[in-house]
Amino acid sequence: MKSNIHSLLEQTLNTLIQQGVVPAEVQARIQVDRTKDKSHGDFATNLAMMLTKAASKNPRELAKLIIDNLPAADYVSKVEIAGPGFINFFIDDNALANQLQHAVNDSKLGVNLPKTQTVVVDYSSPNLAKEMHVGHLRSTIIGDSIVRTLEFLGHNVIRQNHVGDWGTQFGMLLAYMEELQAKNGQQAELELSDLEAFYRQAKVRFDESDEFANYARQLVVKLQSGDEYCNKLWRQFNDISLSHCHQVYDKLGVSLSRSDVHGESAYNDDLTNVVADLDTQGLLTESNGAKVVFQNEFKNKEGEPLPVIIQKADGGYLYATSDLAAMRYRANVLKADRALYFVDLRQGLHFQQVFSLAKKAKFVPEHLSLEHLGFGTMNGEDGRPFKTRSGGVVKLSDLLDEAIVRANALVRSKNPDMDEETVAKIAKVVGISSVKYADLSKNRTSDYIFSFDQMLSFEGNTAPYLLYAYTRVVGIFNRVENIDLSDATISLNHEKEKALGTKLGQFNETLVRVSAKGQPHVLCGYLFELAGAFSSFYEACPVLTAETEAQKHSRLLLAKLTAQTLKQGLALLGIETLEQM
Numbered sequence: 001m002k003s004n005i006h007s008l009l010e011q012t013l014n015t016l017i018q019q020g021v022v023p024a025e026v027q028a029r030i031q032v033d034r035t036k037d038k039s040h041g042d043f044a045t046n047l048a049m050m051l052t053k054a055a056s057k058n059p060r061e062l063a064k065l066i067i068d069n070l071p072a073a074d075y076v077s078k079v080e081i082a083g084p085g086f087i088n089f090f091i092d093d094n095a096l097a098n099q100l101q102h103a104v105n106d107s108k109l110g111v112n113l114p115k116t117q118t119v120v121v122d123y124s125s126p127n128l129a130k131e132m133h134v135g136h137l138r139s140t141i142i143g144d145s146i147v148r149t150l151e152f153l154g155h156n157v158i159r160q161n162h163v164g165d166w167g168t169q170f171g172m173l174l175a176y177m178e179e180l181q182a183k184n185g186q187q188a189e190l191e192l193s194d195l196e197a198f199y200r201q202a203k204v205r206f207d208e209s210d211e212f213a214n215y216a217r218q219l220v221v222k223l224q225s226g227d228e229y230c231n232k233l234w235r236q237f238n239d240i241s242l243s244h245c246h247q248v249y250d251k252l253g254v255s256l257s258r259s260d261v262h263g264e265s266a267y268n269d270d271l272t273n274v275v276a277d278l279d280t281q282g283l284l285t286e287s288n289g290a291k292v293v294f295q296n297e298f299k300n301k302e303g304e305p306l307p308v309i310i311q312k313a314d315g316g317y318l319y320a321t322s323d324l325a326a327m328r329y330r331a332n333v334l335k336a337d338r339a340l341y342f343v344d345l346r347q348g349l350h351f352q353q354v355f356s357l358a359k360k361a362k363f364v365p366e367h368l369s370l371e372h373l374g375f376g377t378m379n380g381e382d383g384r385p386f387k388t389r390s391g392g393v394v395k396l397s398d399l400l401d402e403a404i405v406r407a408n409a410l411v412r413s414k415n416p417d418m419d420e421e422t423v424a425k426i427a428k429v430v431g432i433s434s435v436k437y438a439d440l441s442k443n444r445t446s447d448y449i450f451s452f453d454q455m456l457s458f459e460g461n462t463a464p465y466l467l468y469a470y471t472r473v474v475g476i477f478n479r480v481e482n483i484d485l486s487d488a489t490i491s492l493n494h495e496k497e498k499a500l501g502t503k504l505g506q507f508n509e510t511l512v513r514v515s516a517k518g519q520p521h522v523l524c525g526y527l528f529e530l531a532g533a534f535s536s537f538y539e540a541c542p543v544l545t546a547e548t549e550a551q552k553h554s555r556l557l558l559a560k561l562t563a564q565t566l567k568q569g570l571a572l573l574g575i576e577t578l579e580q581m
């Protein structure tokens with residue numbers, strides 16, 4: 001069985017609708033879910049209930065019509081109607097075993113999608129004026145795991161690091177850079193190695209000297225009108241700032257490269273067009289000298305209309321203006337079917353407003369799916385936004401270094417005799433993956449408490465637990481010498497073999513869910529359950545001492561597919577696996 005059973009079921013139901021066997025709205029969404037309780041079979045669909053209106057039949061009657069028209073399929077052993085009109089499907093064990101057999105020999109583990117899309121993913125996107133801090137962690141790693149998952153599913157993915165590299169604060173930074181360079185050419189480079197301090201000092205100068213502040217304002221204007229000298233300074237600054245970002249990306253194992261940077265400045269030339277086009281369509285209003293758009297559906301608490309500010313009275317453009325230009329670019333140049341934005345939930349209103357405006361202004365086609373996939377705040381153990389002891393922002397790179405130091409102590413305590421170099425190598429993977437996994441395994445939209453102790457625990461849904469589980473599975477293969485599994489077949493007889501097989505068979509649909517909603521925690525939960533299913537199987541079903549050669553081979557194949565799935569699943573979360581730890 002080449003396709004996986006879940007997609008086959010969805011396709012079969014889809015065909016019934018396409019052929020008009022079952023009357024339906026054109027846009028009917030077919031959903032086949034796993035059942036919670038095995039007595040209801042393996043899968044269930046509420047399709048009949050969804051379609052009653054269009055079909056003007058009651059759901060149970062409609063469910064019967066669907067079942068009567070299902071083509072005979074050997075992978076379904078039984079179908080029944082349940083409750084108000086659910087259809088339950090029982091899957092044949094041999095068909096599942098066949099699906100797994102195909103997966104274990106396939107480099108994509110049997111994962112495939114009938115239809116792929118072009119998906120533009122905006123993530124990480126820090127402001128370059130400052131150094132990356134913990135607030136950038138979530139966007140960076142959640143976005144990266146979704147990008148990897150989408151690519152694995154075969155989608156055409158375009159990464160966009162929409163960095164904040166434009167705007168008034170750059171005048172201040174350039175003015176300060178110039179001041180330092182005039183004093184001593186080398187100095188600026190040196191001081192930029194600590195961007196935070198550089199920003200702070202520039203701000204001090206800006207606040208203390210009117211002359212400096214005025215000069216800074218002049219530089220912004222010059223920069224924005226294309227002045228050669230200012231642009232050179234600006235490029236220098238951004239280059240250094242971006243190399244800081246990429247050091248963090250490297251440490252984190254994030255797949256963004258320099259060519260994915262397409263920041264706010266990239267839209268500078270289009271901003272006058274944005275204003276002109278909104279104006280032509282009669283969408284612009286003047287408000288206190290600024291150009292704004294009012295949309296009826298956006299009101300503040302007092303019921304007054306909320307504007308999107310497009311251009312300030314002094315001629316300056318805003319965050320929203322470049323986002324409008326960016327949407328056009330993503331739709332028309334990059335040809336996106338979906339545009340995803342991994343940005344803090346606190347920017348929710350901004351995205352609702354600009355998404356709706358982009359559609360109203362026909363900057364993007366109606367079918368483009370614009371999705372703000374927001375996330376909550378990472379808090380300290382006191383439940384408040386994560387800060388240093390003295391209340392400052394925590395630099396992301398310092399946080400990662402601390403994780404590695406702590407992981408080092410942990411690995412050392414488990415392996416007193418291990419050599420220093422091996423401990424360090426393992427600690428790096430454990431430290432980084434613990435930070436990532438702790439974040440990815442939480443529901444994206446909730447706030448969470450950052451705790452080194454929790455994330456480095458071997459118990460529960462953590463990176464160390466999963467990494468260790470993986471080493472245990474691959475460890476089995478160190479104990480069998482030169483075994484040839486090329487003629488081996490998977491058969492599912494024991495109840496625990498079936499349970500493990502069922503979990504393994506869910507990889508494809510799990511990834512589809514993860515990518516549809518941008519939810520890596522669904523993948524984490526799946527891998528955690530898979531590791532659990534494997535432990536129960538391994539306890540109940542001897543592998544190396546199985547009763548027959550055939551049984552041993554079948555169980556080894558199940559172990560192999562488990563190892564492959566854990567490794568691939570973790571890789572999609574951006575987490576490296578270890579052979580020992």
Ligand code: ARG
Nearest residue numbers: 122125126127162163164343
């Ligand atoms: N630079 C922004 C920030 O740090 C995030 C940008 C997100 N992307 C976007 N297209 N607006 O808050």
